Amino acid sequence: MLRLAWRNVWRNRRRSLINVAAMGFGLAAIMLGQSMIRSLQIQLVQKATGSITGHIRVQRSDVDEPKFPDKFISAPEAAEKVLDQDPRISVWGRRIHMTGLISSPNASLGALICAVDPLKEKTLTDMSSYIKEGTYLDPDGKGIVMGKKIAGRLDVRLGEKVVIMAQAADGSMGAEAFRVVGLQVTGSESFDGQIVWIPIKAMQEMLGRPGQVNQLAMRLKDVELVDEVAADLDKRLPPGNVRPISWKVIDREIIGIQAFQNGILTVVLFIVFAIVALGILNTQLMSLFERVREFGVLMAIGARPRWIVRLILAESLVLGLVGVLLGVATGAAMIAYFGRHGLHLPVGQAFSYFLPFPSVIFLRPSWHQHAFACASVFAITLLASLPPALRAGRLKPAEALRHV
Amino acid sequence: MSKLVEVANLHKTYPGGSKVAALKGIDLVITRGEFTALAGPSGSGKSTLLNMIGTLDRPTKGTVSYDGHVVSALGPDPLSDFRLRSLGFVFQAYNLIPVLTAVENVEYPLVLQGMDAAERRKLAQEALGWVGLETYAERRPDLLSGGQQQRVAVARAIVTRPSLVLADEPTANLDSKTGAQLLDLMQGLNKDHGITFLFSSHDGAVLERARRVVRLQDGELKSDEQRKI
Numbered sequence: 001m002l003r004l005a006w007r008n009v010w011r012n013r014r015r016s017l018i019n020v021a022a023m024g025f026g027l028a029a030i031m032l033g034q035s036m037i038r039s040l041q042i043q044l045v046q047k048a049t050g051s052i053t054g055h056i057r058v059q060r061s062d063v064d065e066p067k068f069p070d071k072f073i074s075a076p077e078a079a080e081k082v083l084d085q086d087p088r089i090s091v092w093g094r095r096i097h098m099t100g101l102i103s104s105p106n107a108s109l110g111a112l113i114c115a116v117d118p119l120k121e122k123t124l125t126d127m128s129s130y131i132k133e134g135t136y137l138d139p140d141g142k143g144i145v146m147g148k149k150i151a152g153r154l155d156v157r158l159g160e161k162v163v164i165m166a167q168a169a170d171g172s173m174g175a176e177a178f179r180v181v182g183l184q185v186t187g188s189e190s191f192d193g194q195i196v197w198i199p200i201k202a203m204q205e206m207l208g209r210p211g212q213v214n215q216l217a218m219r220l221k222d223v224e225l226v227d228e229v230a231a232d233l234d235k236r237l238p239p240g241n242v243r244p245i246s247w248k249v250i251d252r253e254i255i256g257i258q259a260f261q262n263g264i265l266t267v268v269l270f271i272v273f274a275i276v277a278l279g280i281l282n283t284q285l286m287s288l289f290e291r292v293r294e295f296g297v298l299m300a301i302g303a304r305p306r307w308i309v310r311l312i313l314a315e316s317l318v319l320g321l322v323g324v325l326l327g328v329a330t331g332a333a334m335i336a337y338f339g340r341h342g343l344h345l346p347v348g349q350a351f352s353y354f355l356p357f358p359s360v361i362f363l364r365p366s367w368h369q370h371a372f373a374c375a376s377v378f379a380i381t382l383l384a385s386l387p388p389a390l391r392a393g394r395l396k397p398a399e400a401l402r403h404v
Numbered sequence: 405m406s407k408l409v410e411v412a413n414l415h416k417t418y419p420g421g422s423k424v425a426a427l428k429g430i431d432l433v434i435t436r437g438e439f440t441a442l443a444g445p446s447g448s449g450k451s452t453l454l455n456m457i458g459t460l461d462r463p464t465k466g467t468v469s470y471d472g473h474v475v476s477a478l479g480p481d482p483l484s485d486f487r488l489r490s491l492g493f494v495f496q497a498y499n500l501i502p503v504l505t506a507v508e509n510v511e512y513p514l515v516l517q518g519m520d521a522a523e524r525r526k527l528a529q530e531a532l533g534w535v536g537l538e539t540y541a542e543r544r545p546d547l548l549s550g551g552q553q554q555r556v557a558v559a560r561a562i563v564t565r566p567s568l569v570l571a572d573e574p575t576a577n578l579d580s581k582t583g584a585q586l587l588d589l590m591q592g593l594n595k596d597h598g599i600t601f602l603f604s605s606h607d608g609a610v611l612e613r614a615r616r617v618v619r620l621q622d623g624e625l626k627s628d629e630q631r632k633i
Contacts, residue, residue, distance in 0.1 A: 298512075299484065301487065301492075301513045302513055302516050302517075305481075396461070401460065
């Protein structure tokens with residue numbers, strides 16, 4: 001039956017080729033869309049967690065806003081011991097993130113002060129890689145790294161001093177002078193114009209909070225384990241007022257963006273599926289009308305109605321198989337090409353306001369999504385051919401033989 | 405000879421505004437080994453009667469029986485199985501499957517029977533041999549002449565060794581010489597292999613070859629003539 005189905009499919013070569021091409025390129029477009037969205041999402045998560053957030057943070061459980069923890073952990077050692085013992089964590093580091101005032105002889109402005117353990121932070125985030133002039137922070141020094149934009153607004157250059165002021169533990173304004181040791185360019189307005197980096201030791205001294213932090217940020221060996229590790233840490237952290245928070249809670253706007261993108265992809269998916277289904281329906285109906293007499297002959301020589309139904313479904317199976325193979329080959333080739341050479345997307349520029357985000361996306365396959373698309377195209381091909389097949393199965397032999 | 409087909413009080417009225425009565429109470433018996441022609445002008449009911457005997461259409465009234473069993477009331481699947489095992493068809497327009505070769509067309513009924521590939525290929529080649537086309541086995545219908553296509557259709561009709569082969573105007577699309585050759589072939593199969601043939605025609609030259617001629621007019625049996633050849 002499959003041999004006959006195969007030959008029947010290619011009986012009208014041009015029509016079948018157009019159909020297979022529509023199916024194949026539709027599937028390839030779906031795969032490309034899935035890969036673009038997935039790659040963008042992965043890149044977005046990598047950039048967000050790799051620039052500032054980290055995969056999981058241990059913070060006070062009574063902070064008002066997880067993104068900007070405003071309360072301090074006075075004795076983080078017990079929690080740090082738990083982090084040290086977890087083999088799924090590749091690195092963790094002490095941090096104090098808080099807003100403050102930064103002043104130069106010429107200007108003052110508000111900024112997010114990120115006080116970090118420089119040695120840990122080098123592997124926890126990729127901020128050190130954006131330094132274009134100067135060096136990164138010395139853990140025991142009083143240097144400051146800032147974006148070129150913020151330096152320009154303050155009118156300071158490498159080697160010059162700025163003063164940072166922030167609220168100290170006793171409620172007074174703590175102040176300290178820091179020398180500009182590094183200027184960075186990330187391409188992000190937020191990072192280059194609103195964030196500065198200093199060593200945590202100097203910040204603790206300035207605030208009168210020796211040994212205190214307001215977060216312990218960590219990077220996992222496998223980001224996919226983030227929920228599992230966060231849940232485990234929640235059980236294992238010493239009782240008190242700290243808790244682990246995953247990037248999904250801290251950067252929940254990214255989850256919203258992902259949901260929006262997935263929604264758009266689903267709509268596009270349905271449109272392509274509908275086009276494929278209509279194409280197959282049209283082909284099979286045309287084929288049915290052209291071959292009514294032939295089906296009459298098959299019935300006359302003894303083919304049962306369900307044999308006719310199965311024959312038409314087998315033809316769709318062949319069409320679907322060829323279309324899916326073409327789609328997978330074309331889609332995989334496009335993904336491989338843009339995976340190697342990158343794809344320029346304006347959406348990268350849009351994200352770059354908030355994050356150091358490149359405008360080039362390197363595509364990677366999303367096989368579980370592609371498999372779903374292939375299975376759906378295949379299933380739709382069969383479903384769309386079901387009405388013509390059932391109709392052929394209901395033909396009356398004598399009437400079919402009279403059909404002109 | 406034993407009775408093969410019995411048609412009793414067969415009526416066929418096509419629905420519609422004017423309700424055309426194509427058959428009006430036909431009674432007919434076909435015995436094994438016959439070489440019988442249905443004659444009559446266009447619209448006399450020849451094709452309708454062949455369709456009823458071939459179980460391709462259902463009578464409005466009356467019955468068609470084979471070997472004493474009424475088949476005209478069977479459901480679609482038993483009817484398909486009956487046609488597959490007991491009947492062979494030859495059509496005016498050959499009606500071969502264009503994407504299959506001659507031998508594949510001939511073995512198609514055996515595929516439907518579920519026969520294994522080697523056995524059905526052997527039988528199909530044998531049937532093609534009976535119609536003199538063994539060397540054309542791998543040709544597709546578009547590479548065969550009209551006469552050759554009709555011979556392949558005959559081979560397809562006899563490959564299952566049916567009790568009865570029904571042929572609706574089998575020579576109508578052939579020139580007179582090729583038509584005569586086809587009738588020679590059918591007669592040979594009838595004589596040498598005992599295959600019963602019932603065919604329709606309005607061509608006098610064709611009817612002369614039949615041993616029995618049943619004439620229809622306006623849906624009624626007008627005459628039933630046994631002839632010696």
